[in-house]
Amino acid sequence: MSFKPNPAPLTCPTLPGIGLLRAAGRDAAAFLQAQAMNDVNALAPGRWQWNGLLTPKGRVIALFALLREADDQFLLVLPDYAAEDMAAHLKKFIFRSKLSLQPLDQWRACAGPAPSGPDRALANGDADAGWVLDLSGDGTDRGLWLLPAGDGAIADEDPETTQAWRQADLAHGLPRLPGDQRETWTPQMLSLDRLGAFSLKKGCYPGQEIVSRTHYLGQAKRGLVRLQAKSAPPAGTPVLDPQGRELGRLVCAGGDQLLAVLATDPDAGDLSAAGQPLVRRELLNGLAR
Template identity: 50%
Template sequence: MPDNPQALPGQAFALPGQRLIALEGRDAAAFAQAQFMNDVKGLADGHWQWSGWLTPKGRVIALFALLRLSDQRIWLAVPDADAAALVEALKRFVFRSKVAIELREDRVIEGRFGAPEQAAGAAVAGDAEDSLEIDMSGDGAARALRIVPAAQAAAADAALAAQWALADLRHGLPRLPASQAEQWTPQQLSLDRLRGYSVKKGCYPGQEIVARTHFLGKAKRGLALFAGPAPVEAGAEVRGESAALGTVAASASDGTTHLALAVLPLERADGAASIDAQPAQEIPLLDGLAR
């Protein structure tokens, strides 16, 4: 395992826990448009966007990168949710739609620090029958995510995977553990920063809550990024000088750097903060990961 992961910008490595779900069939795009929170209809073939699946009350069940390969082939790169359970839950809404939903065990998701070889912005590069690449670069670093046949998978590297998770948090991508599923609305997770949901498309689960919050200006909380001296767990309380401020929704650590994304009031007084009785320094979120 390398001592300095960033010294190997060309090295591909497995992203543990990230899984691929495929929606395929005549109604794949229509099904995704009806179920997911971003506008699949407005997404061009060969492009990707951030998206997610919500409860009827507008809480995020899962976040993912949605790749529209064609109107008959939609792939979801799912970083944190239980992908097998997600497949079974989605199948309950197929009804008469001509779409097959499958966990693709024959594909592996891996990452690489450094400029993508071919992908750029929201354009997907490669061949679905072989390997695909998407550009995960932001203001903090150039990165590429690859979907490859399992037989070609890169080795796992815990240090590099931890660096990847830290980069996600720095750019405001919440890496939600199971304890935080169905807890937060897209606005509370500041997913507008990633252009991760739509308030103008047609109906989808939770759409009424999302649109009402947007158009009535009722979003009162959003994400803030903190660095601390030790790891913290999602669900931990963030406290100000005299009162609770909010809750950690996602956290990551590489043994040296410890970051937490917390849902806090958008309007709050300046002052010292702590998480689990440890000092926590708020730091700016990076831009550039919106697609």
């Protein structure tokens, strides 16, 4: 299905910090299948999934949305990761593969309404006019609009919209990894199974052995927890129990919403970080794709 996603007078505030990288060519699918942690071959054109890259030790380098624009063309939507930096990282592994990596510097990621239709993994649009991804979840109705420069729907950033978007990401368990939290956590520590973001069956990829062993031997002793605080301590801050023992660390924050990786101990009692009390909140569902 193809359409131009800019019905006037719709305006979509720009969301900063989201890189857009197009991978295209005869070997694009095979290359991404070998490098990424989810099953790229399972994607039909026009559909998208959560995906990511791992170190050989199974630590998350980046988490992103991957859209298959055509049989031999993909779009990586990269929260908190510059497209140029991702291209430089992936080029180290291309060798003789036939594909190009093109940062879409003139495109913008914007906040707008969700596309209509029950299938949330189906993108609306095309590679020329732009795309809309449904990022709705429990209690939210939102679309991520990916638009080329000059599209009339693009509006300047609105700080309130940016913060609300980030808070919704965190509330649904989508980690927003700052640079100092890359290569720190395994997919299981970040509970990325909730998003359907990695595969246990697709075959080899960097970090796959660690991911599979952790899953099948039941060795995941920590997981993602949603917390709330009056003001957010920085990522990496220890989370303490009432006795001052460290249970884990903060991963990311947005407004009063925080995500932390904590030991799986539901009876730990009151929690704190940097002297601030933390309140446990349930992670919302509905963002799996």
